[in-house]
Amino acid sequence: MAEKYILAHDMGTSADKAILVSVKGDIVRTAKREYEIHHPHPSWAEQDPEDWWRAIGETSREVLHKAGVKAQDVAGLTFSSQTQSLIPVDKSGNALRPSISWLDGRSADIMREKLWTWPRIKGFNIPRILRFIRLTGGAPGKTGKDQIGKILWLRAHEPDVVHKTHKFLDAKDYIIHRLTGNMTASVDIAVIWWMLDTRNNRNTWHPGLCAMAGITPDMLPEVRPSSAIVGELTAQAARHLGLNSGTPVINGAGDLAAAALGSGAIRDGEMHICVGTSGWVAGHFKKRRIDLPHYTGCIGSTCPETYYLGMAHQETIGICLEWLRNQVLYHKDQLKKEYHVSEVYQIFDELAGRVNPGAEGMMFTPWMYGERSPLDDDYVRAGLYNVGLNHSREHIIRAVFEGIAFNLRWAKDTLEALYRPVDTLHLIGGGANSDVWCQIFADVMNRDIRRVADPRNAGAKGVALLAAMTLGYIDSYEAIADHIRVDRTFTPNSANRELYERLFREFKNLYRQNKKWFRRMNE
Numbered sequence: 001m002a003e004k005y006i007l008a009h010d011m012g013t014s015a016d017k018a019i020l021v022s023v024k025g026d027i028v029r030t031a032k033r034e035y036e037i038h039h040p041h042p043s044w045a046e047q048d049p050e051d052w053w054r055a056i057g058e059t060s061r062e063v064l065h066k067a068g069v070k071a072q073d074v075a076g077l078t079f080s081s082q083t084q085s086l087i088p089v090d091k092s093g094n095a096l097r098p099s100i101s102w103l104d105g106r107s108a109d110i111m112r113e114k115l116w117t118w119p120r121i122k123g124f125n126i127p128r129i130l131r132f133i134r135l136t137g138g139a140p141g142k143t144g145k146d147q148i149g150k151i152l153w154l155r156a157h158e159p160d161v162v163h164k165t166h167k168f169l170d171a172k173d174y175i176i177h178r179l180t181g182n183m184t185a186s187v188d189i190a191v192i193w194w195m196l197d198t199r200n201n202r203n204t205w206h207p208g209l210c211a212m213a214g215i216t217p218d219m220l221p222e223v224r225p226s227s228a229i230v231g232e233l234t235a236q237a238a239r240h241l242g243l244n245s246g247t248p249v250i251n252g253a254g255d256l257a258a259a260a261l262g263s264g265a266i267r268d269g270e271m272h273i274c275v276g277t278s279g280w281v282a283g284h285f286k287k288r289r290i291d292l293p294h295y296t297g298c299i300g301s302t303c304p305e306t307y308y309l310g311m312a313h314q315e316t317i318g319i320c321l322e323w324l325r326n327q328v329l330y331h332k333d334q335l336k337k338e339y340h341v342s343e344v345y346q347i348f349d350e351l352a353g354r355v356n357p358g359a360e361g362m363m364f365t366p367w368m369y370g371e372r373s374p375l376d377d378d379y380v381r382a383g384l385y386n387v388g389l390n391h392s393r394e395h396i397i398r399a400v401f402e403g404i405a406f407n408l409r410w411a412k413d414t415l416e417a418l419y420r421p422v423d424t425l426h427l428i429g430g431g432a433n434s435d436v437w438c439q440i441f442a443d444v445m446n447r448d449i450r451r452v453a454d455p456r457n458a459g460a461k462g463v464a465l466l467a468a469m470t471l472g473y474i475d476s477y478e479a480i481a482d483h484i485r486v487d488r489t490f491t492p493n494s495a496n497r498e499l500y501e502r503l504f505r506e507f508k509n510l511y512r513q514n515k516k517w518f519r520r521m522n523e
Contacts, residue, residue, distance in 0.1 A: 002072075003023075003073065004023050004075040004473070005020050005021060005022055005023065005028065005073055005074050005075065006022075006074070006075060006078060006465075007019075007060060007076075008020075008077075008078050008252075008461070008464040009056060009059070009060075009078075009080070009460070010079075010255075010457065010459055011080070011081040011082055011171055011172060013103070014034055014037065014277060015034040016032070016033055016055035016056055016059055017030055017032045017460065018056075018060050018062070019460040019461070019464065020063050020064070020067050020069060020074075021460070021461055021465070021468075023075060024468070024483060025468075027454055027457055031059040031060075031062035031063040032059060033058050033059050035048075035052065035054075036048075037101060038098070043105040043108075044106050045101035045103035045104040045105075046099060046100060046101060046104065047085065047098060047101055048098055048099070049087055049095045049098070049174055050095075052174070057240040057242075060241035060242055060243065061241065064242050065242075071242060071244045071247075072244055074244075075467075075468075076247065076248045076249070077179070077233065077241075078250040078463045078467040079172045079251075079252035079253075080252060080254070080255050080258035080459035080462065080463045081170070081175075081252065081253075082171050082254070082255055083102060083171070083189050083192060084146060084192060085101050085170055085171040086151070086154075086170070087099045087168070087169045087171070088161055088167075089165065089166060089168075089169055089177070089183075090164055090165070090166050093181075095174070096161050096164055097161050099171065099174075103145070105143055105144045105145055106153055107145075107153040108149070108378045110152050110153050111140065111142060111143075111144050111146075111148075111152070112142070114152050115140065115149070115152070116142060123142045128212070129292065131208075133292075135197050135206055135208075136191065136196060137288045137290065137299075138290055138297045138298065138299065139292065141295050141376050142376060143372065145370075145372070145378075146193075146194060147168070147213075148193070148213045151213040151214065152213060152214065162215075165219065167183050168215070168219060169185075169221060170185060170189050170254075172253075176231070176249060176251070179231070180234065180237070183222065184222045184231075186224065186225065186226045186228075186252060186253050186254070186257075187300040188257035188302060189253070190203065190220075190223045190300070191300035192254075192299050192300075194209065195210050195212075195213065195220070196209075198300070201304060201305055203300075205217035225305075226253040226302040226303075226304075227250065227466055227467075227469065227470045228250070228470075229249065229470060230249055230250070230251045232246045232248055233249065250463075250466070252467070253302050253462075255459050256280060256282065256309065257299070257300065257301050258459035259274045259276075259428055260272060260282050260283070260284065260301065260309055261459075262459050262460070262462025262463075262484065263428045263452055263462070263484070264481045264484035264486070265283060265284065265426040266284055266478060266481045267478065268285060268307070269284075269420065270284060271283035271310075271412070271425055271426070272425060272426035272427065272428060273427050274429040274458075275429035276430055278313065278314060278316065278319070279317030279404070279429065280311060280312060280373075281408055281411045281412045281425075282309055282310060282311045282312070282313075283309075284301060284303075285308050285309075285310045288308045289419070291418055292376075293376070294312070294373055294374040294411075296311065296312040296373050296374065296414045296418065297311065298310050298311065302462070303477045306477070310418065310419065312374060312412070312415050313373050313411075314366075314372060314407055314408065314411060315369045315371055315372055316369050316382070317366065317431065318429070318431060319368060320364075320368060320382070320400055320403075320404060321400065321431075324396070324400055328393075348397050348401075349434045349436045351393065351397050351398075352394065352434075352437075353436045355395050358499050358500075358503060359395045359398040359399040359402060360390060360391065360395060362388075362391050362395050362396070362399040363385045363403060364383070364384050364385070364399040364400045364402070365382050365407070365507070365511070366403050366407050367380040367407075368382045371407075373414065374410045374413075374414045375511065377515070378522075379518045379521075380515070380522075383510075401434075401436065401437050402440055402503070403507070405437075406444060406503070406504050406507040407507075408445075410504075410507075410508065412447075425445060425449055426450050426451075426452055427441065427449050427450065427452065427455065428452050428456075428459075429456065429458070430455070432452070432456075433455065433456065438451055438490045439493070443493050443497070443500050445492070448489055449489065449490040450486045450489050451489070451490065452484060452485070461484070465480045466480065
């Protein structure tokens with residue numbers, strides 16, 4: 001019999017990547033297409049859903065061609081996707097406006113005016129926050145980046161769009177509708193819309209919470225598990241992707257839950273770090289807990305009947321390196337020629353490795369677009385601190401690496417305080433390809449760091465293995481971990497322990513001492 005494959009799409013913020021995976025977890029080929037994020041006003045971030053659709057088709061056809069795999073050998077199609085991108089669609093499924101991205105913070109003010117009204121404690125209306133926690137296990141933040149805030153903003157500023165809206169969809173669910181004609185959502189994504197009643201795994205839209213956004217439950221898609229078959233490719237969609245009509249489409253998950261699965265840290269209490277465009281510390285847990293002041297808590301996992309996904313999410317990780325590449329290293333083309341590489345990222349390791357730990361006192365805070373965890377602060381911004389004439393581009397790169405590690409350490413400490421300390425953290429995401437950065441994470445965290453093989457594709461591999469389980473090729477959810485390999489373990493260097501503990505304290509002090517200043521500057 002011919003070998004069978006899963007076609008998984010990693011629908012990121014800046015690009016879609018099609019990844020062809022064998023049903024036992026071997027990545028065969030990949031193909032990638034980038035698309036734009038538009039910023040029409042300060043704090044706004046939008047995307048054209050048609051760009052996603054175009055990229056899905058082009059990458060699917062390319063990866064099959066490159067692999068020499070026939071359409072009939074693709075057993076199923078699934079997705080790992082950016083989340084909290086709001087797309088209002090009409091009855092035919094047509095997008096009524098550009099998607100409002102998860103990065104978008106335009107609704108921060110309206111959240112304070114309409115949802116988090118007085119009386120407040122730490123910015124939250126007490127009766128409402130208690131209701132959210134009781135029904136959902138969490139709550140929208142104050143930054144305006146959650147779906148409730150975006151819907152409230154549309155009602156206030158684009159009421160004609162809301163009037164025409166049949167359903168509000170997230171990014172993955174919009175594409176699945178284009179592929180199958182069905183409007184569904186996975187549990188993990190639906191939970192973080194904060195309108196889902198999750199008590200005892202009910203996982204149904206709650207009318208009272210929907211009313212807070214000024215909508216009714218019928219304006220939201222059907223909620224199903226990540227492992228569910230949610231439809232089959234229509235003939236038109238099959239032609240667009242180069243697959244056979246009738247190919248099963250498995251629901252898949254948002255990038256957070258998909259990456260947690262692909263990290264291999266699946267069992268109760270295990271944790272991982274993701275260093276991608278955004279980043280997080282997360283783990284699978286059987287008990288649901290929450291720390292609202294640090295915007296840390298549990299959402300749905302890819303196995304919602306067994307595990308919650310404890311999560312401390314951060315807004316800008318890899319984006320900081322993109323900023324460094326595009327806005328600071330103006331001589332990047334010269335560097336690429338000098339080092340004979342295709343990407344500046346390939347030499348960041350070498351440049352950062354030339355500098356001693358601590359970057360000779362330079363410090364970077366990675367809050368480029370506000371921050372969720374552990375700060376939940378829409379006003380905070382990034383900065384380079386303690387810069388002297390002795391510092392060079394190498395120090396800047398090292399400081400960026402370390403600043404991101406400090407921020408993730410803060411999130412890790414918050415999550416461990418909710419549950420228990422761990423000895424080991426799995427590491428995934430594009431940043432994990434940097435050996436220097438992996439060692440920095442080990443030293444800053446004071447934990448063993450287990451880098452997963454092919455860490456950039458962990459999310460897509462995770463949902464591909466989940467789809468393989470659904471289709472009968474893998475025995476159980478926990479058995480998925482047996483198909484995920486660790487390629488190297490980084491252990492903490494005890495010589496750096498005292499230095500990094502001191503710098504971590506000063507990193508936190510930078511925020512505490514400047515919190516009010518950030519608000520005055522960015523209100």
